[in-house]
Amino acid sequence: MSYVYLDNAATTPLCAEAIAAMAPYMDVEGEHFGNANSLYTIGRNAFAELESARETVTRALHASRPDEIVFTSGATESDNAALVGLSLAQMEKRRLKGKLNPGRIVVSRLEHHAVLHVEPMLKALGFAVDFVGNDETGLVTPADLEAVLCEDTVLVSIMMANNEVGIVEPVAELAQVAHKAGALFHTDATQAAGKVPIDLKGMGVDAASFSAHKINGPKGVGVLYLKAGTPFMPYLVGGGQERGMRSGTQNVMGAAGAAAAFKRAAENVGVYQTRVAQLRDYAYERLCKLPGVSRMVEASAENPDGYLPNIVCVSVRGWESESLILRMDLAGYCVSGGSACSSNSLDPSHVLAAMGVDRKRALGMLRLSLSLETTQEDIDGAVEALGTIISK
Known part of the structure; x- marks a missing residue:
């Protein structure tokens, strides 16, 4: 049937561009299987291919530089890592200033569970979690956000576009309000990619989450955008890959497919x-x-x-x-x-x-x-x- x-x-189904980009990595007699962190030729080639993918994603999302792009296993990991990693880094900054209170995090009630279900973990770490209001259409206004911010707010996370009703939030304006209060701003932009223009520089966000499989790329590959200079404590530690921001041997094949999908999405x-x-x-x-x-x-x-x-x-x-x-x-x-x-x-x-x-x-x-x-x-x-x- x-x-x-x-x-x-x-x-979404894999697009032809992603399939073509990943095909060389499935050739059992090819030389694309190397670990991107190895020093010999095959490893260096894999590293070059990984960085090429990173540059492609940078252009597609209008980030400032490739080292702002961190490859992850998907939007769920990116969301989790952003909320925990940014919050812990902010807590450390506050500790150095003599503030024992870890701080407060603000999220909307419309978020994906990859954001909402981080709340117990944040509370266990000592953070308080506040919720910003929205109207009957799902719109969160700058005034709504301003009403819940305080001097202890360290992070705000509001999705760019909702997966159920399709509301697109005024992220650039919301980020300005958060920054004025001294807080960082993260957005889950998973559903927005390819559907509305993404200009990470213009939006002024500190972090953003994406997933390749929502834009005709492979499953199990995501992107965490971290604006240069944004304080962040790694969520996954170990080998120090991805400039220490996300340890674990990189999925070069997945990154290549994701990059092709992000490029196609931006063009369409x-x-x-x-x-x-x-x-x-x-x-x-x-x-x-x-x-x-x-x-x-x-x-x-x-x-x-x-x-x-x-x-x-x-x-x-x-x-x-x-x-x-x-x-x-x-x-x-x-x-x-x-x-x-x-x-x-x-x-x-x-x-x-x-x-x-x-x-x-x-x-x-x-x-x-x-x-x-x-x-x-x-x-x-x-x-x-x-x-x-x-x-x-």
């Missing part, structure tokens, strides 16, 4: 903002004509265009996400929902709860996430399939 894949916010961001955004709007128009289907979040007057071009998030009255996902699967369409399906939880999405969405409405969330390969025919077919399901 063939499937129409409409869950690109979860993962304009297409996402035009053609894919048009498909998104078309999908909303078609879906919301079905009985009981409504857009989960209406555009905010303060932020009318601040949504990812590929996220379609609706509520289906009288249905639960799990049932819809399974029935759509039987019809040949891969989509996702807001409930914690993997844990058999009947609780609604934490994102929707933070936005004040009614529990019953949140339980009926259905998300379609589009790609460059998505067609209008794919949308039409998905709408027809959903219409058939909810009419029974």
Whole structure:
């Protein structure tokens, strides 16, 4: 059975560019298997290839220099490392100044669990964790952030774009507010890469997290951007790889594939903002004509265009996400929902709860996430399939 894949916010298929970049490393008779930290020729070649990948990612993300790019195992590690590593470094700076209080960390309630679930660890280390408010669309404003900052705030982490409802936060403005209060600023930009322009220099953030598999690169490869001079205590220690920022023998093949994917994503961001955004709007128009289907979040007057071009998030009255996902699967369409399906939880999405969405409405969330390969025919077919399901 063939499937129409409409869950690109979860993962994406490998693009041809990433496959081509990784192919030499799968040649059993080739010379691309070397450890990038070895001194002999094969090792030096691997190191050169790793640094070439780093330079490509630097250009794609508009970082200032290649040594600001740290390769990781994915966005989860990047998020964990950023929150713990930046916080510990800030705590040490405060200790040297005679401040025994480790400090406070501010995050939003809309964050991915890779950020939210770091809270117990931070608290165990002595930090306090505060939550910044948001409006009913998920927007966090500079005023919202300013309201929770204090002289003890050492780090703020607010995602650039939300994976469920597609809200894009004003990261550059939020970073300015954090810096004015003397805090560092990290953003989880995993969902934003390739969908909206990424200019790390212009955004003014101190750290940012990315994942290759969200932009048609390989799974198990991520990027942690650390602005030059940003205090950071390594999360993984050992051999001192990645300039001591992330120990462990580097995945050169994965880095090569990731770099190709980041380059492709940066080159195609304009297409996402035009053609894919048009498909998104078309999908909303078609879906919301079905009985009981409504857009989960209406555009905010303060932020009318601040949504990812590929996220379609609706509520289906009288249905639960799990049932819809399974029935759509039987019809040949891969989509996702807001409930914690993997844990058999009947609780609604934490994102929707933070936005004040009614529990019953949140339980009926259905998300379609589009790609460059998505067609209008794919949308039409998905709408027809959903219409058939909810009419029974």
